[in-house]
Amino acid sequence: MSKLKSLPEALLFDLDGTLADTIVQLAKAASASAVALGLTPPPQKTIQEYVGNGVNMLLARVLAGRFDVTLDDVDKDLLLKARAVFNQVYSEGLKTDFMVYDGVVDGLKYFKERGIKLVVVTNKPQIFADPLLKCMGIYDYFDFVLGGEVLKQRKPDPAPLQYCLAKIGVSNDRAVMIGDSDNDIIAGLNAKICTVFFTYGYNRANIQELDIDYKFDSFTQLTELIKSFK
Missing domain, CATH: 1.10.150 (DNA polymerase; domain 1)
Structure with a gap:
């Protein structure tokens, strides 16, 4: 997938290692x-x-x-x-032992102000994903949350991403997949979605072999990218 040329309509986020250290x-x-x-x-x-x-x-x-x-x-x-x-x-232990990464809350708030649809697509079971996001205080920023074990397929299969896009009514060429592991990036590539890789998470060794559109060391860099589209 090519790099962004205009403001995306949807941002799809992994959870663990992307939005928070869990x-x-x-x-x-x-x-x-x-x-x-x-x-x-x-x-x-x-x-x-x-x-x-x-x-x-x-x-x-x-x-x-x-x-x-x-x-x-x-x-x-x-x-x-x-x-x-x-x-x-x-x-x-859902209410303890997590840390929302710097810049996440401000970034999510800004994305919503720009009218971008926000999604969490995680391999974490839904029974944990929803309450954890609520404990973190960021659940309400998201238009849709898809946990693992809802579909038969999980990332790196593109099906969860495609399912989310269908739910929110956004085409793959207007979306971005954001994560910290090869599962996230491969899923995005297979779904033909622009990809953003965060270096600070739980990344795998072979991530360097993948054709990633953007690599960022902080969440704030993603926010700055979105701000560049007026």
Whole structure:
């Protein structure tokens, strides 16, 4: 996709690592799941590397102790037990251990003032995405929120992005996908949407190999880009 030539009609955001730092929340819940099954939880830095493909995949990686794992590689009963613990611990900790990144609130407010439709499209389950955004105080800025486990497909599949665009009535050439990982960028590329990559999140090693339209070190740089279109 080519770079923006005019004000976009929609901005699609990832959540974890893009709008806020939530790794402590995720690490606590994932670690509790491992401990409940008699396993030694991995360090927080390792759990951060496991994030991005939904809760079940995160837990599968924690249980297997490696990144390159599929859901079929993990005992289904163990995964169900781990998920039950994760759901409880994560739900109890939604109000704490997160940090909305600098510039996010001001940026979202400005985007709304410009009449841009705002969407969150995340692999985080909907049951967590909605309340977390409310705890952060930014839920009301968004026109639509799509969590993981609503559709069969997840990012990097383009289907979640296409679903969101259909919901808000915006074509792909008038939208931007914004995220911090290869899942976000690949989904945007596959959906033929302009892409913005934030370097401060939980990015993957192969991100340099992707054809990204914009790379920013702060949320404010995105806001400045949008301000450049009068």
